[in-house]
Amino acid sequence: MKNREFRNHHWRKSKNTIMTTLSILSVLIAVIPLFLIFFYTLAQGISALNIDFFIHMPKPVGENGGGMANALMGTAILIGLGCLFGLPISIFAGIYLAEYGNNAFGQTVRFFTDVLSGVPSIVVGVVAYILVVIPMKQFSALAGGVALAILMIPTATRTTEEMIKLVPPSYREAALAIGIPQWKATLRIILPTALKGITTGILLAIARAAGETAPLLFTALGNRFWSTNIYHPMASLTVFIYDYAKAPFDDWNRQAWGAAFVLIVLIFIVNITFRYVTRGRYADNQN
């Protein structure tokens, strides 16, 4: 009897050890691709990077060398357009959710914002095509900007809301107590206090948008030449990577890695900054 109980205990202990090991193992397996991808991109990308890569234009098909200056510029313009269309909407919607959103309408908007963030980016591209490319009868950076704006809205709205909510209520109470109207308190006291968080949150949305390819394929399309005209097709880093990855030239593949490296570094910097700025705050809010 005693012996059996002991064996049972032993079995329970080993089962515990097995499951703990499996759990740690799955963490390792899950994190390995991150390191593989990061270091492979680093190794491949760094050899493609030089000053030419940043300031030169793509060379004609078949010639080695050249750069992606137009794609860098294009991505910057596309993101600028996305911010122009998307940010005002997101910031005001975020203010509404944080300040007045404690009702059924607020809950509904919050819910649909989350749902919107689950819509595939390629679908957003199709919508931008219908809304902008068809009426204009031309692929354009403008259409790409609209697609990126729609993709940025969910992240930007929700982080604006979260960051405003992190401002201690005593700030607002102090403002209201000395007779400042609520809207002024929001604009003059709450927003500036939350500004740092909102800015980094928006940077996060921008970083995500910068990495989008699918919604640009048939809106901004891509362009092998220098163009800053938003009514014409425009190059972007991501579409550049896609085209160069599929191409049968080693030199182009190498440049695709270079562009991927630039993209990953930008995105990691923004993510780590976001972590740093909001460090500890989320945790305090949750407890």
Added chain:
Amino acid sequence: MNKMKLSITGDKVFKNTTMLFAFFVFALVFLMAYEMVRGSELSLRHFGWKFLTTTTWDPVADEYGALPFIFGTLASSLLALVIALPLSIGVAIFLSELAPRWLERPVSFLVELLAAIPSIVYGLWGIFVLVPWLRNSVEPGLIKSFGYLPLFKGVPYGFGMLAAGIILAIMIIPIISSISRDVLQAIPKTQREAALALGATKWESTKIVLADGKSGLLGATLLGLGRAVGETMAVTMVIGNRSEISASLLDPGHSMASVIANEFAEATTDMYTSSLIEIALILFAVTIILNVIARLIVWSMTKKFKTT
């Protein structure tokens, strides 16, 4: 008195302005649906329900059926889920039950960083690292040992359903595991303390926590599935882009997202464009439904434990 009135009007104006923008975000989902229904009217009228069940995709004859793409999306996403789900739950258990606090933060961050890598970079890595590895090392082995199963019959192309499933799995692990972690962490500590006080091992207490969080974990899984279904670039770059339905994981396929990415810019006829928009509409509907169900589950679950 006058000033007071002014400030009240100011408050009203400000509130209504922000509300207008909030309403716009809400309306955006419906606008998207409306525009896509309008854009796909031609193919909706012409093909009807047959669109979902026929396999011809012939731009020359202007005949379109979406079944191979629907199959490809389902197959690659389910394969991804089979690989990702056990790993993600393992990660979530580690983060919420096992890891000391000093380790939990950095590991969560690494996992979330994985989610920040753009899909195109996964695709690039897929083409130049994963696909050659599958072609040269994994697939020949699979064919040799399991070739008698229809699942592993064929030629080791590298590009194909298996590559798409693996890439998708890597991409959805961060989502499923971080939401699962939140779900598990929302379950009151007392549940674990009670189990441990009764002499349960850590794993036995974890089992109780998992049972409590069952519905939330389902929600997390559905959100991961939603992401896999809509994922475009990485899949397009490794799935092989052939519109055939094959039982073998080694054969090339096509997904709904990848056919749009590949063919939309070059669609020549109105019916062609309209059919591709209809595929986008289906994709939209599927992901919206998955997201709504999943969010409702996760919400009601975390709410339940917050109030008690």
